[in-house]
Amino acid sequence: xxxxxxxxxxxxxxxxxxxxxxxxxxxxxxxxxxxxxxxxxxxxxxxxxxxxxxxxxxxxxxxxxxxxxxxxxxxxxxxxxxxxxxxxxxxxxxxxxxxxxxxxxxxxxxxxxxxxxxxxxxxxxxxxxxxxxxxxxxxxxxxxxxxxxxxxxxxxxxxxxxxxxxxxxxxxxxxxxxxxxxxxxxxxxxxxxxxxxxxxxxxxxxxxxxxxxxxxxxxxxxxxxxxxxxxxxxxxxxxxxxxxxxxxxxxxxxxxxxxxxxxxxxxxxxxxxxxxxxxxxxxxxxxxxxxxxxxxxxxxxxxxxxxxxxxxxxxxxxxxxxxxxxxxxxxxxxxxxxxxxxxxxxxxxxxxxxxxxxxxxxxxxxxxxxxxxxxxxxxxxxxxxxxxxxxxxxxxxxxxxxxxxxxxxxxxxxxxxxxxxxxxxxxxxxxxxxxxxxxxxxxxxxxxxxxxxxxxxxxxxxxxxxxxxxxxxxxxxxxxxxxxxxxxxxxxxxxxxxxxxxxxxxxxxxxxxxxxxxxxxxxxxxxxxxxxxxxxxxxxxxxxxxxxxxxxxxxxxxxxxxxxxxxxxxxxxxxxxxxxxxxxxxxxxxxxxxxxxxxxxxxxxxxxxxxxxxxxxxxxxxxxxxxxxxxxxxxxxxxxxxxxxxxxxxxxxxxxxxxxxxxxxxxxxxxxxxxxxxxxxxxxxxxxxxxxxxxxxxxxxxxxxxxxxxxxxxxxxxxxxxxxxxxxxxxxxxxxxxxxxxxxxxxxxxxxxxxxxxx
Numbered sequence: 001x002x003x004x005x006x007x008x009x010x011x012x013x014x015x016x017x018x019x020x021x022x023x024x025x026x027x028x029x030x031x032x033x034x035x036x037x038x039x040x041x042x043x044x045x046x047x048x049x050x051x052x053x054x055x056x057x058x059x060x061x062x063x064x065x066x067x068x069x070x071x072x073x074x075x076x077x078x079x080x081x082x083x084x085x086x087x088x089x090x091x092x093x094x095x096x097x098x099x100x101x102x103x104x105x106x107x108x109x110x111x112x113x114x115x116x117x118x119x120x121x122x123x124x125x126x127x128x129x130x131x132x133x134x135x136x137x138x139x140x141x142x143x144x145x146x147x148x149x150x151x152x153x154x155x156x157x158x159x160x161x162x163x164x165x166x167x168x169x170x171x172x173x174x175x176x177x178x179x180x181x182x183x184x185x186x187x188x189x190x191x192x193x194x195x196x197x198x199x200x201x202x203x204x205x206x207x208x209x210x211x212x213x214x215x216x217x218x219x220x221x222x223x224x225x226x227x228x229x230x231x232x233x234x235x236x237x238x239x240x241x242x243x244x245x246x247x248x249x250x251x252x253x254x255x256x257x258x259x260x261x262x263x264x265x266x267x268x269x270x271x272x273x274x275x276x277x278x279x280x281x282x283x284x285x286x287x288x289x290x291x292x293x294x295x296x297x298x299x300x301x302x303x304x305x306x307x308x309x310x311x312x313x314x315x316x317x318x319x320x321x322x323x324x325x326x327x328x329x330x331x332x333x334x335x336x337x338x339x340x341x342x343x344x345x346x347x348x349x350x351x352x353x354x355x356x357x358x359x360x361x362x363x364x365x366x367x368x369x370x371x372x373x374x375x376x377x378x379x380x381x382x383x384x385x386x387x388x389x390x391x392x393x394x395x396x397x398x399x400x401x402x403x404x405x406x407x408x409x410x411x412x413x414x415x416x417x418x419x420x421x422x423x424x425x426x427x428x429x430x431x432x433x434x435x436x437x438x439x440x441x442x443x444x445x446x447x448x449x450x451x452x453x454x455x456x457x458x459x460x461x462x463x464x465x466x467x468x469x470x471x472x473x474x475x476x477x478x479x480x481x482x483x484x485x486x487x488x489x490x491x492x493x494x495x496x497x498x499x500x501x502x503x504x505x506x507x508x509x510x511x512x513x514x515x516x517x518x519x520x521x522x523x524x525x526x527x528x529x530x531x532x533x534x535x536x537x538x539x540x541x542x543x544x545x546x547x548x549x550x551x552x553x554x555x556x557x558x559x560x561x562x563x564x565x566x567x568x569x570x571x572x573x574x575x576x577x578x579x580x581x582x583x584x585x586x587x588x589x590x591x592x593x594x595x596x597x598x599x600x601x602x603x604x605x606x607x608x609x610x611x612x613x614x615x616x617x618x619x620x621x622x623x624x625x626x627x628x629x630x631x632x633x634x635x636x637x638x639x640x641x642x643x644x645x646x647x648x649x650x651x652x653x654x655x656x657x658x659x660x661x662x663x664x665x666x667x668x669x670x671x672x673x674x675x676x677x678x679x680x681x682x683x684x685x686x687x688x689x690x691x692x693x694x695x696x697x698x699x700x701x702x703x704x705x706x707x708x709x710x711x712x713x714x715x716x717x718x719x720x721x722x723x724x725x726x727x728x729x730x731x732x733x734x735x736x737x738x739x740x741x742x743x744x745x746x747x748x749x750x751x752x753x754x755x756x757x758x759x
Contacts, residue, residue, distance in 0.1 A: 002028050005089055011324060012316045015190075015333050018601040019089050026053060030092045032062075032101060035140055038236040040148075043104065045229040050220060062094040067102060068216060074685065075209040076736075082106075082209070083184050083193035083685045085598065085606065088133040088315075095603045098192045100134075100141060106194065107142045107180070108231055109215035111149040114177055121754040124152045126170045126246075128162040129182035130379040131288040131313045132192050135161075142180045142194075143241045147234035151177075156251050157243045161288040161313065163381035168201035168546035169259070170252045174245075175199075175537040175755050183380040186285075186523075188335035188598050189316055199752040202479035202545035205743060245759045253292060257299045259544075263529040264551050265300055268433050269558035273302045276561035280306050281372060282553070283359065285320055285338045286379030287313035289549070293381065296550055305557065309364065309374075317379065321355040326597060335599045340376045340385040341418055341523065342592065343404070353406060353416060356387075362408045365389060370412050371569065373560050377549040383523035384552040386422040388415050388570050402587040402698045403571050415571055419523040420454035420588040420694070425570060426552065427457070427517040428577045429559040430527060431464060434516075439530055444510030446485075448478045450520040451502060451665040452679050455585030455694040456578070457517075463581035466516060467509050470501040472666025472739070473681060477502075478518045478526075479545040483748035485509065486542060489532070502666045502742055515542045521590065521692065525552050537755040585676070587698035591691040591705045593620075598686070613687025618732075619713030620689050621682040624669035626731040628662045630723050632738075638662070640722045647718045652707045666739045678704045 004020045007013045033043040046060060053061035074082050074097075084097025091100045114123050127142050129135035136159050143153040154170070156162055164181050171179040179197035187193075196204040196212075223229045234240065249255055257265070284290045290311040297303040310318050321336040329347050336342055336354040344354045365372065368389065376385040389412045390398070390405075398405050398415060405413040417425075427447070434440040446467040449457055461468045471477040481499060488497045489512065497509040515528030524547025532540040563573055578586050595613025600606040627644065630636045638659065645656040658674040668681025668690075676695025683690060691709025693701030715728070 011319055011322050022601045023090055027090050027093045032092050040235045041233050043231045045223055047223055047227050067094050072213045075213045076206050085190050086192050088190050091134040103138045103141055105216055107145045109212040111146050111151055112215050113211050118754050124176050126154045126167050126176055126179040128167040130161050131286045131315050133315045135182045138182050144234045147238040147240035148232040152240045152242055154242050154245050157247050161291055162251055163292050165382055165546045165548035166252050168197055169256055169544055171197050172201035173255055173535050175535050185380055186337055186339040186378040188337050200545050203476040253295045264527050264554045268437055272558045272561040276305050280557055281374040282306050282308050283374055283376040284310045286317045288379050289377050289381035320358050333599050338378055375553055381549050382547045384549040386417045390415055390569050420521050423519050423525050424456050426555045430555050443514040445516040446509045446513050448481050448518040451670055452692040453521040454588045456583045459583045460581045467507050469507050472502055475524055475547050482542050484746050487748040527551055585695050588694045589702045589705050591709045593689040593709050595687045610687045617682045617687050617689050623713040624680050626723050626728040628664040628669045629731040629734050630727050635727055636722050644718050648716050664735050676701050680708055
């Protein structure tokens with residue numbers, strides 16, 4: 001029997017104890033594959049493993065068929081890797097979506113697909129992870145299974161942590177077949193996931209995921225026919241597991257610094273940062289960003305300008321976002337994730353930032369002057385939240401501007417900028433830097449943004465003559481547009497580049513355009529370079545394929561240095577950007593509705609709660625989605641939709657008289673009004689609904705987002721009368737067809753050619 005793991009942190013100890021107690025003995029005693037064995041070994045996948053466990057009838061049952069059914073379903077819709085909770089103490093527990101057996105099967109399937117596609121070729125991939133529970137075990141399993149199938153895997157020395165954007169960058173820059181990265185981004189501690197990276201360094205699109213999902217099905221079919229299937233695991237020191245290549249380029253930091261210097265780390269920004277006479281704090285949630293980012297900043301010559309919080313790597317994330325009471329007041333372990341922008345309500349109804357509250361800034365920032373900025377990054381270091389201390393005397397101004405804040409003491413507050421606000425500042429500042437260098441007019445400029453992001457970005461872009469391409473949520477959608485642009489640049493360099501956005505508009509980006517910004521409201525962004533980025537084998541890109549908090553930190557630091565010399569806060573600069581660009585839609589909101597406690601350690605309760613929650617999520621989604629699809633098919637009119645929505649929500653004080661359009665936008669329903677937008681989107685990875693809003697009046701968009709997001713989804717009598725039942729029942733399938741058509745139109749499907757590697 002495995003002994004209970006213990007921690008010096010009381011709350012983590014409670015988590016361990018709860019997980020241990022809720023794990024049955026047969027799971028604790030599982031010995032399916034032992035990766036402590038450094039030599040070669042095999043795992044026999046048996047017919048019995050596919051069926052549920054039964055102490056008498058099927059003591060070897062792992063219920064893999066049920067696991068796989070859920071895994072395959074998520075692969076079709078996932079926006080950021082196939083995520084889920086895991087048994088943090090017993091990773092072979094197949095009752096959980098993420099488990100060692102599942103990682104092994106998915107890795108094997110991807111390896112088999114790759115070998116079939118590229119027979120007799122030297123296939124090379126990169127693999128990395130951040131700091132979550134079992135991440136290094138999963139990384140070891142991935143590398144050893146790939147090696148057993150003849151695939152070379154580049155890993156950091158000692159399988160140490162690297163950020164997601166670095167794995168993505170290496171996949172593109174070194175012309176690899178792709179990569180595997182283990183993370184659940186800013187999700188709760190017990191969650192994990194694999195982000196599958198293709199040869200572009202971009203996350204898999206659904207059709208790419210389905211290739212290996214279908215291969216898992218083939219393996220299961222063979223198990224059913226033959227009774228077993230042998231999965232070989234290579235030795236830990238197999239020569240195909242390569243630490244030498246990444247060591248020679250300092251994990252890729254050398255290459256990445258060169259890339260930064262061609263973009264956001266030009267001298268115009270670095271000189272400004274070097275002249276900064278204060279300190280910028282980097283809040284390093286989970287600790288894993290420090291290992292890479294500290295080296296980048298040192299090689300850029302600006303490391304002394306930064307102070308670090310939390311440099312130790314910790315899968316419990318230094319207790320950040322963790323509570324011993326649920327939002328309902330129940331005594332239980334509860335994790336709000338490590339998304340610093342999450343807003344919640346206390347029992348008395350007051351709003352608060354549950355993640356930031358656990359960062360203890362009232363004490364940590366006592367010795368720092370007013371005006372100090374804290375840049376908060378997540379464990380895989382792709383998202384950034386920007387905060388700054390200001391005088392308490394500015395509270396009324398902050399309220400007027402719609403900027404949230406936390407009272408630290410009698411003298412100062414901490415402003416917390418949404419990514420919509422923060423990234424507007426960064427894109428405006430970076431554009432001004434390009435103008436200062438006389439580069440701005442060398443190319444037409446364009447932006448790629450998600451529909452859920454701010455209206456202010458579109459308004460700013462219009463003011464600057466920047467074309468905007470709107471896409472569904474997920475950075476892979478942003479990368480997909482990049483690749484479409486690059487195909488046209490390659491095939492017709494002297495012609496206008498034209499791409500469709502998810503609203504159905506054709507956007508003319510001009511001749512030889514450059515990306516000035518790509519990003520999403522959830523805190524991820526990228527900026528392009530003046531010269532196209534070139535891989536070692538000559539592939540060209542307008543920007544990298546994954547969001548990078550390092551890029552954001554470099555630009556934000558230069559902006560902070562500029563504002564310090566100007567004697568103004570970030571909030572004052574935000575108002576300046578609003579005014580100079582005549583931006584009306586200054587406010588934004590996001591409401592996250594979670595239908596269950598993701599931290600529930602009892603997997604049976606968790607599964608049931610998730611199933612019930614997914615049903616609620618889907619019902620809410622279909623109420624709005626069916627309206628958008630029916631309108632698109634010409635089955636109902638906009639006036640019909642106004643009648644349905646006014647009939648249902650007028651009692652809540654909402655009016656839909658000014659509704660201009662309702663559209664399916666790839667993963668959600670977008671309602672456009674004269675003075676605002678509301679988007680209702682079901683999470684692609686969990687039993688959650690996300691409601692977004694942007695517009696002229698903050699209280700109004702907050703009310704719309706909250707009411708529509710929290711609605712049960714029950715069809716009203718008018719909804720049933722005006723939306724045909726057949727159309728309602730099929731709206732999800734119709735939506736998927738429309739989404740895939742958007743993804744595929746003018747797609748860059750150039751086959752990857754395995755190069756002759758020089759390493």
